[in-house]
Each structure stands twice: as C-alpha cells, then as structure tokens.
Amino acid sequence: MTSAVRRLAAFGVAFLVTLAASAASTHVVVIDGVRFEPASVTVKRGDTVVWRNDDPFPHTVTARGAFDSGSIAARQQWKYVARKAGKFDYLCTLHPSMTGTLIVE
Ligand SMILES: [Cu+2]
Numbered sequence: 001m002t003s004a005v006r007r008l009a010a011f012g013v014a015f016l017v018t019l020a021a022s023a024a025s026t027h028v029v030v031i032d033g034v035r036f037e038p039a040s041v042t043v044k045r046g047d048t049v050v051w052r053n054d055d056p057f058p059h060t061v062t063a064r065g066a067f068d069s070g071s072i073a074a075r076q077q078w079k080y081v082a083r084k085a086g087k088f089d090y091l092c093t094l095h096p097s098m099t100g101t102l103i104v105e
Helices: 003-022
Strands: 026-031 041-044 049-051 078-082 086-092 095-104
Touching: 026 041
Parallel strands: 026 049, 041 095
Antiparallel strands: 049 078, 086 095
16 A cells, blocks of 8 residues: 555545444334323434324424424324424423423533
8 A cells, every 4th residue: 555545445444434423313212191201311412312102193292482283183203303402402392291391412
C-alpha cells in the first residue's frame, strides 16, 4: 500500500467509528391496555421515539406546546424525532388518565 492509500484507509475507519458513536437510536413506547409502556423514557437529542398503538382503538401522544401526534389509529404508530432537550410530560387527550414522560438529554 502506498502511504496515500494507508492514510485514506485510516480516515475511512475513523469516519466509521465516528458514525457509529453518533448514531441515533430508536426507542419504542407500546400503548396497550390504555397505558404507555414504559411510562417514562429517557433519550438523547436526535433519537427517534416510536409510539406503537397495540390497542384496538385510537390514542394520542400530546405534550402541549411541544409535540402532538393527533389520533393514532388502532394498530398504527407515530414517530417523533426528539430534537429539543427537556422533560416533557404528555398524555392521551382521548383518555387523560393516560400519562407519560419523555426526557430528552
Ligand atoms: Cu388514549
């Protein structure tokens, strides 16, 4: 290998390591039996949170002023990319006793 090729290979490895370290994760909150499970999730900025509605009727994921899924139909899901840090208490506007917390670090 020429030194230019070696440098290029080293750069490639460093790039892949950086990419792996910064890769965003996806977190799933299951909605089942009129509950969010888990009720509290902690994620990093840039992560995706998926709420999956396993109930046979609609729900919402609503944090007033921050995010709102609108109605998530039975057996459907809703994705949110957590770009803003903070602690967000949310509820289902159709069943206000259903509450959860999203913490974005
Ligand atoms: Cu609901």
